[in-house]
Amino acid sequence: MKIAIPVDEKSLETSVGQSFGRTPYYLIYDTVSKESVFLDNSAVASQGGAGIKAAQTIVDNNVNALLTPRCGENAAEVLKAAHIKLYKTIKASIKDNIDALNEGKLSLLEDIHPGFHGHGGK
């Protein structure tokens, strides 16, 4: 299974990024081959709709599951349309979350937030 995790740095030792759409990088990890690839998040500085663009990147990388602390409704809609499963991360460490997923200890992310669709100055 191919999974994606928003991360702060391009390293397996880094912590989970706190925003799905605005995180600087994604870790794409294959749970079978143990192969890992880091992607730049091209949506990080978007004027708006970062979650949508980020989700498109995740979909285009043929990911099966996303591990994230939170996710906005627009991103969730894109991911749902691509049948990508959303799991809620439980710890800061990447490795702990991957282990937890492998052991079936991660629960599905249910609380999809309304997103921050502000356009400055409100």
Place this chain on the structure above:
Amino acid sequence: MKIAVLSGKGGTGKTLVSVNLASVAKESIYIDCDVEEPNGHLFFKPTDIKSEKISIKIPFADEKLCKGCRKCVDFCKFNALAYIINKLIVFDEVCHSCGGCVIFCPEQALSEKEKIIGEVQRGVSENVAVITGILNTGEASGIPIIKKLLCGIPAGNEISLIDCPPGSACIVMESIKEADYCILVAEPTLFGVHNLNMVYELVRLFDKPYGAVLNKCLEGENPAENYCLEKDIKILGKISFDSELGTLNSNALISVRENKKYRDMFSSLLQIVTKEVQHEPVINP
């Protein structure tokens, strides 16, 4: 003459100033551009209201024609489009209606549909024509409504008061674009100075003539007044922190219609403002 009333944050007294100035004028137009939470109508209680729905254009895709080239997805700076499993998804509330995706689609698979985002209400309250913009909850931008509100406002001597949204974002820029004069309303606090500075920088950027009204003035030092002196901002008037005025206002009453004291105060403020506007050279005759 179009007079815009603005401030860096809500609750400083934009509506108080614009509603009362509009009411003391012999005849005037009051335009509520604070489309996210218009409240001028609560004071005016206008009658003979005519509503007009405002819509924007949103793209929609013909799935049979779409070949999945993603030119539209890549073009959209607001990321309102995604292409997932051979299907284009449009996020209506993220779209800014620029129409670029429709132009760029090489297959002519995209066309535009109308989407209602709010309305403009026109009514009358005694000597004031009251125009209110209302943006539906959840919509991204009130700009199309403000454009509609301000089109057809006469440029001559007739007085129009434009009650702006708070802040200095694009929605405020749109509201002051055609204004002949800007009134900056400020509170007597350090936070008030910060907010005054935001709108001060904005009106300078737009090269608009401006002056300040200091609201809620107390005894003693007034940081907003100091700021005006320091930046050489003309102080048009001062409104004291006054529980009687506050009570009238919180009961949604127009103070100039209730009490001669306030009628005199806002009359003289209007005179000062009118004089200021006339002193300004005409930029676009």
